Amino acid sequence: MDETRLREEICRFGRSLFERGLTPGSSGNISLRLDDGGWLVTPTNASLGFLDPARISRLDAAGRLLSGDPPTKEIPLHSALYETRGTARAIVHLHSTHSVALTMLPEIDPRAALPPMTPYYLMRAGQTALLPYYRPGDPAVADAIRGLAGRYTSVLLANHGPVVAGDTLEAAVFATEELEETAKLYLLLRGLNPRYLSPAQVDDLVKTFGLTLPAPDAHHDHDHAHGGHAHPGED
Template identity: 80%
Template structure:
C-alpha cells in the first residue's frame, strides 16, 4: 500500500472510531509502520474524527519528525510496541469508555485482564495485559510495555485506555473494537457468574487458528 493510501486509511478509520464514540475529543492516536522503517502517526492534540492526511506526522526510523505536524506525545508507547513485536505494522491507542473502566477495577489480573469470554476475543486479542498507571506521554510507559516482552498484542494502560498492535491497520482497529466490546460484556456480566470458554475450547481455537497466546491463569 502506498504512503498516500496509508494516510487516507488512517483518516478513514480514525473518523470511524471517533464517530462511534470510541475515543472522545482529541484523545487517541494511530500509527502505521512504513517500508523504509519510518512511520506515520497522528499529530498531537488532533481529533481522530478530523484528521488531515497531508498533516500526518512522518517519523524517520530513528523516531525523529521528518515532516508534518508535531506527533502525539504517546510516541514512546508506539515505539515500545514496534520494538517488542516484530510483526506489528500498526498501533491504535484509544480512550474507549468500557476498556478504561475495566482498567480501574481492583480484581483485574495484570497478566489476563479479561477472561476468555468469546471466541472472537481470543482470536483477535489473545490475552490482554494491564500495566500500571503512568501519566500520558511518560517515557516510563515504554519500559512497562517492554517488560511484557512482546507477548501481548493488546494492553490496558491503567486509568488511561487500551493500546493494540496488529499486522495491518485494519487488523489493529478490528482487535481494538473486539477488546472494547468484550470489556463491555465483562462489565454487564460482572457479579453474575457467567460461563466463560473452557480451557479445552481455548486450546481448540489456538490449534485451529494458529494463535500464539501467553501462558495465563485467570483468577
C-alpha cells in the same frame, strides 16, 4: 500500499472510531510503520474524527519529525510496542469507555485482564495485559511495555485506555473494537457468575486458528490463565 493511501487509511479508520464514540475529543492516536523503518502517526491534539492526510506526522526510523504536524506525545508508547512486537505494522491507542473502566476494577489480573469470554476476543486480541498508571506521554511507559517482552498484542494502561498492535491497521482496529466489546461484556456480567469458555474450547480455538497463547500458570485459576497474544482470526 503507497504512502498516500496509507495516510487516507489512517484518516478513514480514525473517523470511524471517533464517530462511533470510541475515542472522544482529541484523545487517541494511530501509527503505521513504513517499509523504511519510519512511521506515519497522528499529530498531537488532533481529533481522530477530523484528520487531514497531509498533516499526519511523518517520522524517520529514529523518531525525528520529517514532515507534517508535531506527533502525538505518546511516541514512547508506540516505539516500545514496535520494538518488542517485530511483526507489528500498526498501533491503535484509544480512550474507549469500557476498556478504561475495566482498568479501574480491583480484581483485574495484570497478566490477563479479561477471561476467555468469546472466541473472537481470543482470535483478534489474544489476551490483554494491564499496566499500572503512567501520566500520558511519560517515557517510563516504554520500559513497562518492554517488560512485557512482546508477549501481548493488546495492552491496557490503567486509568487511560487500550493500546493494540496489528499486522495491518485494519487488524489493529478490529482487535481494539473486540477488546472494547469484551470489556463491555465483562462489566455487564460482573457479579453474575457468567459461563466463560472452557479450557477445551480455548484449546480448540488455538489449534483451529493457530493462536499463540502461553501455557496456563499453575498459580492462576482458569479464568485468568490464558495470557499472551494471538493472530487475528478470519470470518
